[in-house]
Structure formats: C-alpha cells, structure tokens
Amino acid sequence: MFERLKALPADPLLGLITLYRDDPNPNKVDLGVGVYRDEQGHTAIMKAIQQAQKTHLSTEDSKTYIGPMGVPGFVDGIKKLILGESSKALSAGAVAGIQTPGGCGALRVGFETLRRLGDDLTVWVSDPTWANHIPTIRASGFETQAYPYFDANTGLVNYEAMDEQLAKLGKDDIVLLHGCCHNPTGADLSFEHWQRIAERAVKQGFIPFVDIAYQGLGDGLESDVKGVRHLSEQVDEMVIASSCSKNFGLYRERTGCLIVQTENQERSAALQSQIQDVARANYSMSPAYGGFLVDLVLSSPDLRTSWEDELNAMATRVKSLREGLLAEIKQRNVSQDFDFITQQKGMFSYLNITKEQVRQMRDEFSIYMADSSRINVAGLNLSCLGYVADALKKACG
Numbered sequence: 001m002f003e004r005l006k007a008l009p010a011d012p013l014l015g016l017i018t019l020y021r022d023d024p025n026p027n028k029v030d031l032g033v034g035v036y037r038d039e040q041g042h043t044a045i046m047k048a049i050q051q052a053q054k055t056h057l058s059t060e061d062s063k064t065y066i067g068p069m070g071v072p073g074f075v076d077g078i079k080k081l082i083l084g085e086s087s088k089a090l091s092a093g094a095v096a097g098i099q100t101p102g103g104c105g106a107l108r109v110g111f112e113t114l115r116r117l118g119d120d121l122t123v124w125v126s127d128p129t130w131a132n133h134i135p136t137i138r139a140s141g142f143e144t145q146a147y148p149y150f151d152a153n154t155g156l157v158n159y160e161a162m163d164e165q166l167a168k169l170g171k172d173d174i175v176l177l178h179g180c181c182h183n184p185t186g187a188d189l190s191f192e193h194w195q196r197i198a199e200r201a202v203k204q205g206f207i208p209f210v211d212i213a214y215q216g217l218g219d220g221l222e223s224d225v226k227g228v229r230h231l232s233e234q235v236d237e238m239v240i241a242s243s244c245s246k247n248f249g250l251y252r253e254r255t256g257c258l259i260v261q262t263e264n265q266e267r268s269a270a271l272q273s274q275i276q277d278v279a280r281a282n283y284s285m286s287p288a289y290g291g292f293l294v295d296l297v298l299s300s301p302d303l304r305t306s307w308e309d310e311l312n313a314m315a316t317r318v319k320s321l322r323e324g325l326l327a328e329i330k331q332r333n334v335s336q337d338f339d340f341i342t343q344q345k346g347m348f349s350y351l352n353i354t355k356e357q358v359r360q361m362r363d364e365f366s367i368y369m370a371d372s373s374r375i376n377v378a379g380l381n382l383s384c385l386g387y388v389a390d391a392l393k394k395a396c397g
C-alpha cells in the first residue's frame with residue numbers, strides 16, 4: 001500500500017539550511033530560517049527563561065496531566081499580554097483560551113473550531129503570507145483566498161487595494177491578519193489601517209483572525225498590539241493565535257496560546273468547550289513545560305523586567321541592523337531603492353529582488369535567503385553588513 005505515497009519535495013527553506021551548512025566559504029551569511037540570532041549568530045536561551053527553568057525544576061513535583069486548557073496562569077498571562085490588563089472583553093469573562101503546541105497549534109485548533117461553524121466559510125490571507133498558513137488552513141477544511149497586501153513598488157502595505165477586497169466580504173468570511181511584524185514581508189499595518197479594518201469587520205460581519213508570533217520584536221510589547229487591542233474593543237468576535245517561540249525564545253518547547261473573544265461569558269464557556277474538544281481530538285493536551293516557564297516570567301516582577309529588557313534589546317538590535325544595512329547600501333549607490341528596509345518591522349524583510357538575483361547572491365557570495373527574497377534581518381551582524389551590501393550592488397547594479 002505504502003508505494004502509493006510518494007516522497008514529497010523537501011521544504012525549500014529547510015534545504016537552505018543544508019546548503020548553508022555544507023558551504024565552506026568563511027564569509028557565508030544565513031538569512032534564511034526565521035529564528036532570532038544574536039551578534040554571534042547564536043539563538044540563546046533568554047535569561048529570564050533560564051531562571052524560570054531553575055525555579056520550575058526545583059518546585060515541580062509531579063508530571064501528571066494538567067488539564068485540557070493547559071497551564072491556567074499561562075493562558076491568563078497571554079490573554080492580558082495581548083489584549084491588555086484593562087480589556088473590556090477580558091473583564092466581561094468573554095474570552096476563551098487554551099495553551100497549544102506553538103503558534104501553529106493555535107492556528108490549527110482555531111481554524112478547526114471555526115470550521116464547525118459551517119461548510120460555506122472562506123478564509124482570506126494576505127498576499128503573500130507565511131508559508132505555513134495556507135497548508136494549515138486547508139488541512140482544517142477551508143478554502144483560502146488571498147487579499148492584496150504587499151506593494152512591491154514601495155515595499156509597504158497597499159492598504160487601498162486590501163480595503164477594496166475587505167469591502168466585498170461578509171459574514172461567511174474569515175480574515176487572517178498578522179498582528180505585527182508581518183512574515184514574510186515586514187510590511188505592517190498602521191494603526192489607522194487597523195481602525196479601518198475594525199470598521200469594516202463591524203459593518204460587514206467578517207471574523208478577524210489575528211496571528212501574532214512576534215509581539216515585542218517590532219516597536220515594543222505595547223505598541224505592537226495597539227491595532228489588535230483596538231480591533232478587540234470594536235468587534236464582538238475574533239480569534240487570536242499567539243506564539244511564544246520568538247519573543248520568549250521557546251521554539252522547540254512548542255508554546256502557544258489560542259484566544260477566542262466572544263460576545264459574552266456564556267458564549268465564551270461554549271467556545272472554551274469547543275476549542276478543548278478540537279484539541280482533544282488532535283493531540284489531547286498541549287505540552288505544559290513552556291507554559292509553566294512563561295507563567296513564571298510574566299508573574300514574577302524581576303523575571304518580567306529581565307525578559308522585557310532582553311526582548312527590547314533584541315528588537316533594538318534588529319532595528320539597528322536595518323539602519324546599518326540601508327546605510328551600507330546607500331554608500332554603494334545601488335540602483336534599486338531599499339528605503340523600505342527601515343520602514344518595515346520585525347525580523348523579516350522582503351528585499352524585492354528577483355529569484356535570479358537571489359541565486360546570484362548565493363552562488364557568488366554565499367548569502368542564503370529564500371527565493372522570494374525574504375531575509376531574516378536578525379541573521380545579519382555588524383561585520384557582514386558591508387559584505388551583504390556589496391553583494392546587492394553586484395546583483396542589482
């Protein structure tokens with residue numbers, strides 16, 4: 001039987017890892033895989049997480065199941081981190097939530113739950129969107145459509161084109177939005193855009209589904225969710241999938257949270273039972289470990305300060321790499337305009353160069369990035385900025 005299942009092509013981004021690893025060039029630069037790296041190219045365990053691990057190890061006295069919702073303090077902490085301490089929906093008890101295996105788990109449980117609303121809903125994703133969105137949404141039983149988002153001429157969002165599409169949507173539509181630090185483009189919605197999306201959602205009745213995997217890595221923990229909080233204040237119903245992979249550095253611990261805002265406490269209880277039921281049928285319960293650590297970090301003032309400081313330092317480093325790269329590009333009078341690099345947010349940037357130029361940078365300079373020209377800005381360091389700018393000059397003229 002198994003001969004019917006053919007080997008699938010390798011994930012192109014994972015293929016880049018192997019190519020990079022085997023490249024003997026001492027100047028090689030890895031801008032492919034989307035993990036945060038420090039100046040030495042290392043993805044370190046955050047200090048607050050290290051401390052929380054020690055505390056957890058010394059206090060955990062059982063490995064028994066913790067229940068379908070996951071670590072309750074973690075779920076409450078993430079709800080507050082995203083929606084804010086003064087969220088009306090939270091104080092009304094109208095928000096359901098569950099710990100999930102990473103942000104991917106939150107996306108999958110969220111979409112599978114929405115699938116229970118009926119057969120005729122369509123999910124709209126930004127063009128382009130993160131590579132794993134469409135497979136996850138389709139595996140949850142939905143068709144996907146794309147709304148215009150990225151403007152290749154400016155490197156920013158083409159909101160008028162996006163709005164034109166949103167204006168045509170209604171109650172049978174779900175709109176997936178990136179909470180901040182859009183992956184793959186780095187082109188973010190402004191607060192005014194979020195206000196307009198909220199107006200559209202209220203008027204037309206589509207369900208906003210926010211994926212937030214980089215809170216704190218753009219303009220800061222609070223600023224990065226200003227738009228999401230506004231949306232939450234305006235609409236009755238929305239879904240949020242959150243990931244602790246990047247902002248807590250918990251990648252392999254698979255730590256995420258699904259949040260469902262409903263109209264009132266009674267509906268929230270119903271949704272709580274639904275999301276737990278979807279999770280139960282998939283993997284029963286989420287791994288707990290990362291949730292314990294995040295709960296400790298968020299609830300202990302010292303650990304929280306340490307975490308926020310380190311996260312701010314990471315975001316500042318990414319911003320200064322953006323500025324440094326642009327300055328080096330400008331010094332070389334590269335023909336193409338790259339000003340958008342400093343206007344984009346978070347770890348990613350679409351360089352807006354062709355696949356041929358991407359390959360040229362790889363073949364001649366050992367600079368590795370996705371064929372789409374998405375770079376992980378955190379993969380840069382101060383000593384390679386000039387080298388990357390040289391390669392861009394050679395590729396673009």
Ligand SMILES: Cc1ncc(COP(=O)(O)O)c(C=O)c1O
Pocket residue numbers: 034101102103104105130178183211212213243244245251254255256
């Ligand atoms: C846009 C976006 N959403 C969700 C995730 C989920 O990540 P994880 O499942 O590793 O927490 C990622 C990770 O790269 C992402 O970029």
